[in-house]
Amino acid sequence: MISKQQQKYIQSLHNKKYRTEYGQFLVEGEKGISELLHSDYQIIQIYITEEFAQKLPTHKNLMVAPVTQIESVSTYKSNASGIAVVQQKRFEVPENFQGRILILDGLRDPGNLGTIIRLADWYGIEHLICSEDTVEFYNPKVISSTMGSFTRVKPYYLDIHSFMEKYPHPILGADLEGQNVHKWDFPKNMALVIGSESHGISAETERQLTDKVNIPRIGKAESLNAAMATGIILDNMFREI
Amino acid sequence: MISKQQQKYIQSLHNKKYRTEYGQFLVEGEKGISELLHSDYQIIQIYITEEFAQKLPTHKNLMVAPVTQIESVSTYKSNASGIAVVQQKRFEVPENFQGRILILDGLRDPGNLGTIIRLADWYGIEHLICSEDTVEFYNPKVISSTMGSFTRVKPYYLDIHSFMEKYPHPILGADLEGQNVHKWDFPKNMALVIGSESHGISAETERQLTDKVNIPRIGKAESLNAAMATGIILDNMFREI
Incomplete structure (x- = not known):
């Protein structure tokens, strides 16, 4: 289940203003979430469907939620896999760019x-x-x-x-x-x-x-x-x- | 001006069902309309803004209409140039495809x-x-x-x-x-x-x-x-x- 408060928070991240203010962003869909789990991005919370959960490694912030709830907070029209709240990264500009x-x-x-x-x-x-x-x-x-x-x-x-x-x-x-x-x-x-x-x-x-x-x-x-x-x-x- | 009846007709062409039934389709925006006028597609009617009309050669089926009317029948969110109703083509399959x-x-x-x-x-x-x-x-x-x-x-x-x-x-x-x-x-x-x-x-x-x-x-x-x-x-x- 995604609580009312969490729903509101996720929906706020649809807007650039709040993404910038909170320094977080959303990752949606199977491919994005699978790659996210293999990256070093800091995952705040992932909500996924029961079915998709079976294909993924476990993660401490992973929570199963009904499709209808996931779709109600997704920016996609249909989303049968999941949505993640993730910490943005700021990359320091290197002194020299090689390559x-x-x-x-x-x-x-x-x-x-x-x-x-x-x-x-x-x-x-x-x-x-x-x-x-x-x-x-x-x-x-x-x-x-x-x-x-x-x-x-x-x-x-x-x-x-x-x-x-x-x-x-x-x-x-x-x-x-x-x-x-x-x-x-x-x-x-x-x-x-x-x-x-x-x-x-x-x-x-x-x-x-x-x-x-x-x-x-x-x-x-x-x-x-x-x-x-x-x-x-x-x-x-x-x-x- | 685009008459009520014409508006209804153009809007019907947003749907595949009516495009197929009437054998016509829509061309919208500056680039599409400019190229259309240089092609041998049969143009049923073009509605364009006063401003865009000044950039185009004349055409017998060309009519100037207010932007608000053009936008109301366009599939675009904003359309400050024009919309054309055009006859579809059916191409006969050649016996041999060279190249x-x-x-x-x-x-x-x-x-x-x-x-x-x-x-x-x-x-x-x-x-x-x-x-x-x-x-x-x-x-x-x-x-x-x-x-x-x-x-x-x-x-x-x-x-x-x-x-x-x-x-x-x-x-x-x-x-x-x-x-x-x-x-x-x-x-x-x-x-x-x-x-x-x-x-x-x-x-x-x-x-x-x-x-x-x-x-x-x-x-x-x-x-x-x-x-x-x-x-x-x-x-x-x-x-x-």
Whole structure:
């Protein structure tokens, strides 16, 4: 059973205001909860259905609850698995970023951010530099569309322009006028900038790019979406031949 | 002005039942309407705002209407550009499919189908074979997420198993156990099968594949979504080096 007070608390975490105030967030659905249990995120409480409980290892803060109760506090329309209240993490910005990182310039769509986190995890990219107007990492729609990958990627919300000014390695952006991504030689240390869905990379950010690539087009679509372009560029970045 | 009767008619086209009965569908938003006007789709009526009208060529069935009226009949939460009622097309199945085609096996998410149509258009793929349980091509969410690419891609809803049985060229599917997509030599004539979001490629379809490829993973995400995997495979399919 989820008490009335707990229900109210969980529902408050649907809103960014309270997520920020309490420093906690929600993880919902089978995949997210399974990955959460294998991560070092601090779990405050998990409410799951009897059926799903049988598939999971035990956890001291795990409690079985009826589906109807879980659905009444979930942000999903239907949720037959469970919901967890989890402590947010704040990651300290390292002095040097080694390897390849992503810089998000004003990404607004939660589904796109989630997809990019999942991609970063697929390609083993650990660090995600986010402009302050990028959608919140702990938004429930973001968390849900990462399919558990949120546990392995670290976001840093900061002023990306000051960051890029000091960043010592190449900064790459996608641009229709850029060089063919298939022929580009990706350095070991570098940042890839991803623009917003509606406006692309901002003018200020564009001036800070050191290099531009484009994805060759055969047909007539005017563009690809931000997450799709990121996926295709990452596949080129990490290919060995 | 949109008459009461017209409003009712447009609203009926939010539902698949009436889209099928009347053989018409809706196109909404700036990008979709601009591309529509450059296509050979038969436009029954377009209602647009005064402001958007100034950016468009004239059309005999174009009518200016107030934003509030347009929003009241739109499937979008906000729509400050316009909405068009358009005649659906039925494409005759060619005797032979030359070149590269896509086969969709039970794709259910309208956003994913829209993204795949946009990708097909980006890579110049004209033919989309859809299993009968694939989400409807003329669904407003599909149309909207194609960003106008629906005008250049042809869907064929049919029994994909009988189709594959007779299809004379290689049939490729994505599979974690498949060969490295970076090393794969894509034939000029071939089909790429895309599985559903939740279940992947069905067992029956899998038996009909002639080849399997996988996208190399460096990190730990369990999978990529269907549209993302498609984009990455297509970029490999059409690369020249």
